[in-house]
Amino acid sequence: MLRLGYYLTKYGRAGGAVRLRCLSSISPNSTKIPESVCIIGSGPSGFYTLKYLLSHPNAPKKVDIVDSSRVPFGLIRTGVAPDHGDVKNAQSEFTQIIEGDNASTDVRFLGGVAIGEGEKVKLSDVEGHYDAVVLCHGASLSNELDLPAYKPDGSKVQSPPVVRVRDAVEWYNAASWAEEPGFREAVVRRGGEGLNITVIGGGNVSLDLARVFAKGRRGILRDSEVRDEEIEEMAGWGVGTIGLYNRRGAYQTAFTTKEFRDIYKMAKAGNTALRIDVEDIERSSNKESLEEMEGNRPMTRLIKLIKQVAEDDEVKEGEGAQISVRYLRSPSEIHTDEEGNMKSVRFELQELSGEKGAQRAVGTGVFEDVETDVLVSSMGYKASPLDERLPFEGGRYKHERGHVDGKVFSAGWCKRGPKGIVGTNIADARETVGRIYEGTETRGQVGGADFVEFLEKKGVEYSTWEGWQRVDEIERDEKRLREGQTRNKIKDEEKIRRIAMGR
Numbered sequence: 001m002l003r004l005g006y007y008l009t010k011y012g013r014a015g016g017a018v019r020l021r022c023l024s025s026i027s028p029n030s031t032k033i034p035e036s037v038c039i040i041g042s043g044p045s046g047f048y049t050l051k052y053l054l055s056h057p058n059a060p061k062k063v064d065i066v067d068s069s070r071v072p073f074g075l076i077r078t079g080v081a082p083d084h085g086d087v088k089n090a091q092s093e094f095t096q097i098i099e100g101d102n103a104s105t106d107v108r109f110l111g112g113v114a115i116g117e118g119e120k121v122k123l124s125d126v127e128g129h130y131d132a133v134v135l136c137h138g139a140s141l142s143n144e145l146d147l148p149a150y151k152p153d154g155s156k157v158q159s160p161p162v163v164r165v166r167d168a169v170e171w172y173n174a175a176s177w178a179e180e181p182g183f184r185e186a187v188v189r190r191g192g193e194g195l196n197i198t199v200i201g202g203g204n205v206s207l208d209l210a211r212v213f214a215k216g217r218r219g220i221l222r223d224s225e226v227r228d229e230e231i232e233e234m235a236g237w238g239v240g241t242i243g244l245y246n247r248r249g250a251y252q253t254a255f256t257t258k259e260f261r262d263i264y265k266m267a268k269a270g271n272t273a274l275r276i277d278v279e280d281i282e283r284s285s286n287k288e289s290l291e292e293m294e295g296n297r298p299m300t301r302l303i304k305l306i307k308q309v310a311e312d313d314e315v316k317e318g319e320g321a322q323i324s325v326r327y328l329r330s331p332s333e334i335h336t337d338e339e340g341n342m343k344s345v346r347f348e349l350q351e352l353s354g355e356k357g358a359q360r361a362v363g364t365g366v367f368e369d370v371e372t373d374v375l376v377s378s379m380g381y382k383a384s385p386l387d388e389r390l391p392f393e394g395g396r397y398k399h400e401r402g403h404v405d406g407k408v409f410s411a412g413w414c415k416r417g418p419k420g421i422v423g424t425n426i427a428d429a430r431e432t433v434g435r436i437y438e439g440t441e442t443r444g445q446v447g448g449a450d451f452v453e454f455l456e457k458k459g460v461e462y463s464t465w466e467g468w469q470r471v472d473e474i475e476r477d478e479k480r481l482r483e484g485q486t487r488n489k490i491k492d493e494e495k496i497r498r499i500a501m502g503r
Contacts, residue, residue, distance in 0.1 A: 033058045034131035034436060038451070040115055040386070041136030042067040043074020044422050045412025047094040048429035049134050054102050056437065060131070062106045064451060065098070070111035070463045070500045071176070071471060074138060076422070078175040081208040083215065083224040085486060090422060098465065109465040111500065113455065116386040120460050123387040123408075129451040132407050132436050136429075139395065139413040141384050142166050145200055145377035147345075149334035157340045161186075165205055165378035172212055172230050174489040176496050186374045187237050189341055194240035196371050198345050200331055201378030202246040203254040209376065210242045211263050214272040214321040223484030227491070239321040243370065247330045247361045249284030249352055250306055251292060257302045263323060264305065267315035273322040276310040280327040288356045328352075329368075330361060334375065344369045383414035402432030409436055467500030474499065 037053055037060045039046045046065055053063055071077060073091050080087045098107055115121045126133050142164045149160035163182045170178035187195060197213065199206045215221045216234025246253070267274035293300050306325075309315060329347040337343050346369050350361035382395025390405055391398035396417045397410045404410050411432040412425055420428075455462050471490060474480070480488045490496050 034060050036060055036062040036130045037064075037132045037134065037436070038126050038130040039063065039065040039134045039136055040067075040126070041065075041074065041138060041412070041414075042069075042072035042109065042111075043136065043138055043412065044076060044090065044094075044425040045138070045415075045429055046074070046134075046136035047072075047097055048425045049136055049411050049433060050107070051097045052430050052433035053436075054097070054100075054105055054107070056433065058437070059102075059105050061104070062108075064108045064110055064130075066110045066113050066115065066126075068112070068114040069177075070467065070496055072109060072111070072468055078170050078173045078178075080173075081169075081212055082173055082226045083212065083221060084208075085224070087422065088225070108452075109468065110452070110455070111463040111468065112497070113460060113462050116384075117388065120458055121455070123390075125454065126451070127407055129454060130407070132409060134402075134432060134436070135386060135397065135404065135408065135410040135414055136412045137383070137386065137414055139381035139383040139418045141382050141395075142377065143379040143382060145331070145375075145379060147331055147334050149336055149340075151336055151338055151340065153338075157334070157336050159340075160334050161336070161340065161342045161375065162334075163374060163376045165199070165201070165209060165376050166381070168209055168376060169205065172216075172226055172234075174225075174227050174230070174491045176491050176493040178491075183237070183374060186342065190373045193238040195238050195373050196240055197242045197374045197376060198370055198372040199242065199244045199376045199378050201254075201380070202244045202325060203378065203380070204256055204259045206244050206376075206378045207255050207259045207263060209378070210244060210321075210323045211266065213237075213239050213242060214263075214266065214323060217320045218271050220271060222482060225485065225487050225489065227488060228482065241322045241324065243324045243326060245329050245331065245347065246325070246327045247350060248359070249286075249289060249327050249361075250281050251284055251289035251299070251303060252359070253299075253302060253306065257298065257305055260302065260305060260309075264309055264315065267309075267318045267323075270318045272320050273318040274309060274315045275322065275324040276306060277324075277326065278310045281307060281310055283351070284327055286352055288354070288359055289352065291356045292359075328361065330363065332367065335369070342372050342375055345372045345375060346370075381413070381418040400435075402428075402435045461501070463497070463500035467502065470502065471496055471499050 039049050042065050050063060050065055053060055073094060076088060076090050098109065113121060115123060115126060145162050147160060149157035151157060161182065167179050167181040171181045199209065213234060216231065217237065217239045219235050221231050263274060266272045293303065328350040330350050331345050332348045333346045334342065335344045335346065346367055348363045349366040351364055352359045353362045354360050385392040385397065390408060396414055397404045399410055399415055402409045402411060402415060409432050411429045416428060475487045475489055
């Protein structure tokens with residue numbers, strides 16, 4: 001996935017709310033004025049799209065922000081690591097956007113409304129009620145780890161025991177729809193100390209997972225949003241090692257300096273052990289990789305920190321879980337026991353080939369087996385189209401500055417792919433809103449029933465912003481919070497529905 005990163009250092013924070021850098025207004029000269037807009041998705045891209053629609057001199061008369069979930073904020077709520085309260089404070093800014101002085105625009109949140117193929121509500125239904133529709137539904141599908149798995153007798157395992165990183169992230173973030181990530185079965189089978197977790201993929205999400213699990217082992221998550229239930233369970237796992245495996249070299253590292261420094265600080269404080277093999281860095285340091293660093297200040301800083309960690313013997317001896325970052329290793333197959341339970345992962349050592357900026361990892365024919373109790377796939381995400389008629393390729397909508405087709409636009413991950421930080425959505429949404437005002441196929445010409453009337457006629461239950469406020473009030477009730485905890489999330493989907501519906 002790409003990781004929802006740290007933008008507060010760029011945009012500042014005061015009074016607990018994020019203050020965004022002032023951007024120049026979108027040109028008011030366009031005569032193509034949409035009177036009604038629907039935003040599908042209430043994550044960062046959805047709220048920043050709402051922000052720029054509302055701040056436009058010719059703001060629409062009506063904007064509905066629709067989500068399949070009854071709780072808003074998308075990955076800020078269920079994707080950002082629960083111990084990163086500074087990033088989660090973006091919820092305060094989003095709340096100000098929707099609850100602000102929007103006298104000229106009727107803004108509504110409609111939660112619990114699923115849109116797409118196989119749902120009661122189709123995208124074409126939405127298009128019939130608005131001048132413009134902006135798709136901000138993110139990237140909900142995981143890129144799958146397709147590896148053969150074998151038992152000791154050589155027979156193949158039909159369903160290899162692989163855990164998706166998204167399931168794990170949603171589990172410790174208490175997403176009400178989260179699937180169980182498969183750790184319980186592995187923990188019960190393994191028992192005791194020394195649970196070995198292997199993560200395929202070395203981006204920020206992988207670092208988040210490693211940091212949260214390492215903190216869980218040490219019992220230092222009590223000042224985060226993690227619920228008591230998950231804290232107690234993680235403390236009992238006995239995590240021994242967490243290995244993050246990268247197919248390419250250190251100079252192509254996907255995680256960021258800020259994220260990696262957090263784990264380094266943990267290790268310096270003795271709350272985890274952190275290891276990077278000096279040999280991995282040396283094998284990564286070919287001429288083309290060194291040339292790629294020229295003029296790349298962010299990556300130069302990151303490589304400096306990576307080398308510092310590799311040479312720091314002190315951080316290799318911390319208490320609790322041991323986190324290791326390995327480079328130039330590609331998984332080739334899984335080995336299980338007779339019952340199909342995970343035993344090890346075989347990696348083929350890689351070397352870099354190709355020109356500067358276009359290097360790829362190629363196998364060397366040298367293999368190593370890594371003992372593994374839990375295998376986590378963290379290989380990124382991709383979107384799924386809400387309507388097959390829309391131009392779609394490579395896990396995202398094809399678009400021209402946010403314009404997809406007809407009156408349909410896009411912003412966020414489903415527009416640009418799962419990359420960038422939270423702040424990346426600001427310019428992204430601004431571009432899309434600017435494109436909307438350059439022209440839509442219908443401008444103030446949509447007649448007929450209101451979309452809410454349509455939902456009611458179809459028998460589609462929906463909740464409102466007031467419903468979310470009731471959920472929010474309960475989750476932040478001081479009587480439910482331990483010291484240092486800012487929110488105790490409700491994980492029961494049915495309970496959220498009843499509260500949101502006022503029942």
